[in-house]
Amino acid sequence: MPEAKVAIITGAASGIGRSLAIHYARQGVTTIIGTFPADPHDPEETLRLVIEAGGRAVIHEVDVRRTESVEAFAQRAVAEFGRLDYVVANAGILRNSALEELSDDRWNEMLDVDLTGVLRTLRAGAGRMPDGGAMVAVSSIAGAVYGWEGHAHYAAAKAGVLGLVRSLAVELGPRQIRVNAIVPGLIKTPQSLDPVNSLGPDGLQQAGNDIPWGRVGEPEEVASVIAFLTSNDARYVTGQSLTVDGGLTVK
Numbered sequence: 001m002p003e004a005k006v007a008i009i010t011g012a013a014s015g016i017g018r019s020l021a022i023h024y025a026r027q028g029v030t031t032i033i034g035t036f037p038a039d040p041h042d043p044e045e046t047l048r049l050v051i052e053a054g055g056r057a058v059i060h061e062v063d064v065r066r067t068e069s070v071e072a073f074a075q076r077a078v079a080e081f082g083r084l085d086y087v088v089a090n091a092g093i094l095r096n097s098a099l100e101e102l103s104d105d106r107w108n109e110m111l112d113v114d115l116t117g118v119l120r121t122l123r124a125g126a127g128r129m130p131d132g133g134a135m136v137a138v139s140s141i142a143g144a145v146y147g148w149e150g151h152a153h154y155a156a157a158k159a160g161v162l163g164l165v166r167s168l169a170v171e172l173g174p175r176q177i178r179v180n181a182i183v184p185g186l187i188k189t190p191q192s193l194d195p196v197n198s199l200g201p202d203g204l205q206q207a208g209n210d211i212p213w214g215r216v217g218e219p220e221e222v223a224s225v226i227a228f229l230t231s232n233d234a235r236y237v238t239g240q241s242l243t244v245d246g247g248l249t250v251k
């Protein structure tokens with residue numbers, strides 16, 4: 001029997017990252033659950049759900065704003081399980097800020113997490129992967145095609161992720177490491193349920209009515225597509241971005 005694949009996922013104590021850890025558990029993929037202690041999410045609950053799904057995982061604190069923290073996170077996979085196959089740069093923040101309040105500090109904070117944090121994660125992962133493997137970075141429709149007032153810094157960071165992925169796909173192609181982006185639409189997670197920085201529960205419900213599919217997405221519906229992109233079924237797919245939005249952006 002082939003050895004189990006090993007994945008690292010940043011921001012896996014909640015939302016899409018948590019769903020992905022559970023999805024991987026069902027597929028026999030071992031996960032390093034990246035957790036960010038500054039947030040009130042419960043990594044133990046992710047671990048419990050992974051074990052319930054028959055999987056194997058460990059929790060590891062990681063702050064994507066710090067290179068050494070991300071390097072230690074990727075190293076944990078190699079140290080504990082002897083390999084690293086899949087890297088998922090999922091961690092992100094969303095902050096509502098109108099242009100007149102969008103100070104350099106706010107701008108830099110956003111780019112540090114949502115763009116440079118992705119670079120740090122992919123770089124740390126690529127350095128520890130053998131030739132062969134797959135990486136996915138989580139972008140957003142706001143970074144691809146969708147204008148969103150109060151979120152220029154978020155959109156810029158998420159657009160940057162798409163460029164980063166395309167170029168790394170070319171650079172890492174000769175090593176048979178694939179790099180793709182996922183582009184979620186409106187997904188029901190702690191990020192979008194936050195009424196201050198995003199739509200909140202009522203806003204999400206309402207927004208769902210305008211989506212061709214008739215509702216917003218569930219985190220599992222993004223997680224399963226990330227798992228597809230890292231799987232062997234997508235072995236000739238690299239440098240691409242795949243939108244998961246129930247038809248929102250083609251309406």
Ligand code: NAD
Pocket residue numbers: 010011012013014015016017035036039041062063064065090091092093094113138139140141183184185186187188189190191192219
């Ligand atoms: P979420 O808030 O549940 O997940 C984000 C995770 O990132 C959290 O677990 C948080 O603790 C972690 N995080 C924040 N700052 C961090 C840091 N400095 N270091 C490490 N981890 C950090 O929300 P989610 O919707 O599951 O978000 C996952 C990804 O999906 C994010 O990149 C987000 O921008 C993206 N996304 C979400 C939606 C949506 O509608 N929910 C849409 C498009 C893109």
